[in-house]
Amino acid sequence: MRLDRWFKVRFPHLGHGKLQKLLRTGQIRVDGGRAKSNTRMETAQIVRVPPIDDGPGWQPPARIKQQITETQVQEVRSWILHQDDHLIVINKPAGLAAQGGSGTKKHVDGLLGALQFDRDERPRLVHRLDKDTSGTLLIARSRKAATWYADAFKSKEAQKLYWALVVGTPRPREGMITLPLSKQLGAGGERMVVDHDEGKFARTAYRILETAGQKISWIAFQPVTGRTHQIRIHAFEGLGTPILGDGKYGGADAHIDGLQYSKKMHLHARGIQVPNLAGGRLEIYASEPTHFSESCRFLGFQVQPEYDWILETE
Numbered sequence: 001m002r003l004d005r006w007f008k009v010r011f012p013h014l015g016h017g018k019l020q021k022l023l024r025t026g027q028i029r030v031d032g033g034r035a036k037s038n039t040r041m042e043t044a045q046i047v048r049v050p051p052i053d054d055g056p057g058w059q060p061p062a063r064i065k066q067q068i069t070e071t072q073v074q075e076v077r078s079w080i081l082h083q084d085d086h087l088i089v090i091n092k093p094a095g096l097a098a099q100g101g102s103g104t105k106k107h108v109d110g111l112l113g114a115l116q117f118d119r120d121e122r123p124r125l126v127h128r129l130d131k132d133t134s135g136t137l138l139i140a141r142s143r144k145a146a147t148w149y150a151d152a153f154k155s156k157e158a159q160k161l162y163w164a165l166v167v168g169t170p171r172p173r174e175g176m177i178t179l180p181l182s183k184q185l186g187a188g189g190e191r192m193v194v195d196h197d198e199g200k201f202a203r204t205a206y207r208i209l210e211t212a213g214q215k216i217s218w219i220a221f222q223p224v225t226g227r228t229h230q231i232r233i234h235a236f237e238g239l240g241t242p243i244l245g246d247g248k249y250g251g252a253d254a255h256i257d258g259l260q261y262s263k264k265m266h267l268h269a270r271g272i273q274v275p276n277l278a279g280g281r282l283e284i285y286a287s288e289p290t291h292f293s294e295s296c297r298f299l300g301f302q303v304q305p306e307y308d309w310i311l312e313t314e
Contacts, residue, residue: 002037003028003035003036003047004016004019006041007019023037028047029048030046030047043128068113072111076111087141087276087277087282089138089139089272090136090139091137091286091287092108092133092134094268094289098128108137112125115139119142123141124142124143126140126149129269132264132267133267134268136284136286137269152275158273158274159273160269160271161221161269161271162267162270163209163218163267163270164218165218165219165243165292166235166244166266167254168214168242169214174311177204177205178238179199179237180195180196180202181202181233192232194237201225202225203223204221205311206219206239207311210301212300212301215256216244216299218299219235220311221235233249236249237249243267244262244295245265247263260295260298261295264291266292271284
């Protein structure tokens with residue numbers, strides 16, 4: 001999200017002109033430094049907001065909180081894979097957005113109150129997963145922890161492993177995809193495209209785990225960088241094999257006739273390795289969603305211990 005949009009959501013009464021003046025004069029800062037209206041915000045960044053008065057009697061709007069029922073509390077807590085004093089790791093269900101947006105009423109960020117327990121601080125997302133991608137999602141239990149784990153991602157100390165079913169069989173059977181990516185706005189909304197002129201460097205390691213003839217392959221992906229939709233577009237553009245169910249990038253080629261869950265996204269954040277603020281290194285794995293496991297069963301794919309190995313990315 002751009003910084004100016006971030007302000008518009010939280011301070012709708014703040015006019016564009018006044019926001020620009022606050023930015024020009026350095027009264028608004030991001031992580032202690034000056035920022036521009038088009039600065040892209042990242043999870044765990046700290047924004048300094050000066051006192052804002054937009055007319056007599058005006059008060060800053062309270063944060064809109066998603067109402068959480070006791071049933072939802074129990075549901076969210078059932079997703080927990082790991083919990084300590086600094087971090088909670090959950091297995092995010094497919095179909096649930098990580099954060100809110102236009103028309104998105106239910107999302108992980110709005111349900112984090114269920115994971116606050118007896119703490120004074122509300123938990124914070126450390127990173128994101130696409131709405132239709134399931135799997136391991138890190139949630140910091142304090143501002144300090146959020147910053148610490150965000151730094152682990154930036155320094156590449158955190159390593160993520162994804163499983164995906166793709167349509168087709170790429171060649172070679174393992175390797176590295178390196179394609180620069182940029183965002184493009186179109187009739188269907190925002191999407192990533194390969195952009196050799198202005199795109200940001202993006203790199204993903206992959207290895208085929210199993211194949212069903214030449215029709216479908218089960219692949220392990222490990223992103224070296226963390227661009228939006230990186231694995232999805234690298235699978236489609238880099239390997240020529242769209243992720244099963246990913247109509248946004250693969251179109252009709254992402255679906256297989258006769259496969260029950262063909263229109264569901266088959267991309268799962270299987271595991272994560274990350275240094276732990278409490279000491280040592282965490283290694284957490286999440287079971288795949290029902291549609292993924294059922295498709296694997298139908299195709300005769302079976303999980304093997306070596307499928308959870310982190311790939312070589314050098």
